[in-house]
Amino acid sequence: xxxLITRVRKLQIAQTIEKGTRLDGRGLMDTREIKxxxxxxxxxxxxxxxxxxxxxxxxxxxxxxxxxxxDTPNEGVQTVNAELVPLASPTFEPGPPDENxxxxxxxxxxxxxxxxxxxxxxxxIEPGKKVFVVFxxxxxxxxxxxxxxxxxxxxxxxxxxxxxxxxxxEEGEVKIKQGYTQLPLKSHPITVTIGKIGNTLIVDPIxxxxxxxxxxxxxxxxxxxxxxxxxxxxxxxxTPQQIVEASKIAQExxxxxxxxxxx
Amino acid sequence: xxxxxxxxxxxxxxxxDGRKIDExxxxxxxxxxxxxxxxxxxxEHGKNKILVGVFGPREMHPKHLSMADRMVIRCRYxxxxxxxxxRKSPAPSRREVELGKVIRESLEPSVFNDLYPRTGVDVFIExxxxxxxxxxxxxxxxxxxxxxxxxxxRDLVVACAAGKVDDQVVLxxxxxxxxxxxxxxxxxYMPSLNAITLLQMDGILTPEELExxxxxxxxxxxxxYAMQKEALKTKYMTVKEVEE
Numbered sequence: 110x111x112x113l114i115t116r117v118r119k120l121q122i123a124q125t126i127e128k129g130t131r132l133d134g135r136g137l138m139d140t141r142e143i144k145x146x147x148x149x150x151x152x153x154x155x156x157x158x159x160x161x162x163x164x165x166x167x168x169x170x171x172x173x174x175x176x177x178x179x180d181t182p183n184e185g186v187q188t189v190n191a192e193l194v195p196l197a198s199p200t201f202e203p204g205p206p207d208e209n210x211x212x213x214x215x216x217x218x219x220x221x222x223x224x225x226x227x228x229x230x231x232x233x234i235e236p237g238k239k240v241f242v243v244f245x246x247x248x249x250x251x252x253x254x255x256x257x258x259x260x261x262x263x264x265x266x267x268x269x270x271x272x273x274x275x276x277x278x279e280e281g282e283v284k285i286k287q288g289y290t291q292l293p294l295k296s297h298p299i300t301v302t303i304g305k306i307g308n309t310l311i312v313d314p315i316x317x318x319x320x321x322x323x324x325x326x327x328x329x330x331x332x333x334x335x336x337x338x339x340x341x342x343x344x345x346x347x348t349p350q351q352i353v354e355a356s357k358i359a360q361e362x363x364x365x366x367x368x369x370x371x372x
Numbered sequence: 373x374x375x376x377x378x379x380x381x382x383x384x385x386x387x388x389d390g391r392k393i394d395e396x397x398x399x400x401x402x403x404x405x406x407x408x409x410x411x412x413x414x415x416e417h418g419k420n421k422i423l424v425g426v427f428g429p430r431e432m433h434p435k436h437l438s439m440a441d442r443m444v445i446r447c448r449y450x451x452x453x454x455x456x457x458x459r460k461s462p463a464p465s466r467r468e469v470e471l472g473k474v475i476r477e478s479l480e481p482s483v484f485n486d487l488y489p490r491t492g493v494d495v496f497i498e499x500x501x502x503x504x505x506x507x508x509x510x511x512x513x514x515x516x517x518x519x520x521x522x523x524x525x526r527d528l529v530v531a532c533a534a535g536k537v538d539d540q541v542v543l544x545x546x547x548x549x550x551x552x553x554x555x556x557x558x559x560x561y562m563p564s565l566n567a568i569t570l571l572q573m574d575g576i577l578t579p580e581e582l583e584x585x586x587x588x589x590x591x592x593x594x595x596x597y598a599m600q601k602e603a604l605k606t607k608y609m610t611v612k613e614v615e616e
Contacts, residue, residue, distance in 0.1 A: 344480035
């Protein structure tokens with residue numbers, strides 16, 4: 110996911126961060142401005158577009174009848190897919206999903222799944238045979254860093270906006286009826302990614318900062334302030350103290366965002 | 373499908389396989405098991421059986437993936453179709469692609485990759501039998517295989533999981549505990565540098581429980597670290613005996 114960056118620029122970014130500020134004037138713990146627009150895709154059951162600074166992502170939710178997994182015959186199915194669309198960055202190429210888009214999709218998926226955000230028990234149509242499948246598709250439209258947090262927020266915003274089709278069963282077939290009900294949700298997780306540059310921790314890195322970053326750690330936080338998913342990434346490391354510190358930052362930032370978004 | 377047991381930890385504090393909450397499964401480590409590989413290792417961790425082969429540093433294929441200032445590490449994590457109860461399709465799944473990435477990123481901080489610019493090293497992981505905690509066992513073995521290939525390293529990387537089962541934080545989850553437990557926290561660690569190179573979690577934990585789980589996993593790592601070093605030494609001791 111990286112393009113070229115000069116050594117001078119790398120040094121400049123690292124030195125500014127060491128002094129406690131960022132190139133774009135933010136403090137180390139400041140998130141960029143967030144704008145969320147819901148319901149922009151009328152043909153999808155749910156949708157949302159997020160602008161996180163210059164990072165732009167659209168998430169669409171489609172709901173269709175499908176088969177349950179054999180080990181959870183009474184529960185609906187959730188699947189997340191992410192597309193790093195070539196128009197979003199000069200480094201994205203068309204073709205099957207690479208490891209970056211697979212990882213992005215799986216981090217978003219884990220945050221929603223492990224916090225039990227979707228009440229899958231209510232998505233069962235016929236036990237063991239038919240359930241509703243919730244397809245969450247993440248489309249990255251402009252890449253300027255922190256795709257994980259932006260995608261996770263947009264996915265949650267899209268789920269909050271999702272309407273379930275009403276249905277009835279006629280001779281074993283699912284017939285869609287008029288009208289909609291809200292998708293049943295149990296929790297609203299918020300995902301926070303913390304980057305490490307040198308020995309300094311920052312939140313919401315922009316693309317240039319990601320290219321200098323040693324490592325990142327992502328935590329999904331639920332309403333109770335508990336942690337429901339973690340993923341470390343990047344080719345650097347964290348000390349155990351830094352992990353504890355990152356967990357505190359994630360708690361604080363999640364609480365702050367929760368208040369702002371009223372989730 | 374087995375019936376789901378009501379409790380995974382009994383009244384005496386023992387787990388389904390009779391282990392205490394902070395006890396590791398039995399481990400067996402072997403180095404230099406594949407004649408064609410530049411470095412290799414085999415690990416048995418509980419019922420996990422995993423083979424790792426390392427090739428390189430060697431010329432990169434395709435060439436445009438090489439880096440002018442460092443060696444590129446590539447990692448393929450793959451599960452054999454017969455490694456799990458239901459046959460797994462041999463095509464790489466999304467889970468395997470993600471694991472290949474996080475395992476690579478857990479090994480990268482340990483390697484002096486600037487010593488071999490324009491080259492690549494391939495780490496191939498084959499899970500022959502899976503029993504919960506395959507990513508951790510893979511990392512432990514892969515680090516040994518890299519060392520066996522003679523690649524200069526800052527430290528060995530060793531990995532172990534902790535998690536929450538019933539209402540207790542426990543060490544080294546096996547398959548049933550991983551599936552039926554509350555949370556799973558795999559940790560990869562370089563003990564001499566006190567650096568965590570992989571951390572993942574799924575499930576729900578309070579911040580206090582998370583800290584406790586990470587500390588427990590690091591203690592487990594330190595025990596496996598001693599066995600790792602022993603396994604490396606054993607290989608070279610046996611060679612010496614043959615020559616005499």
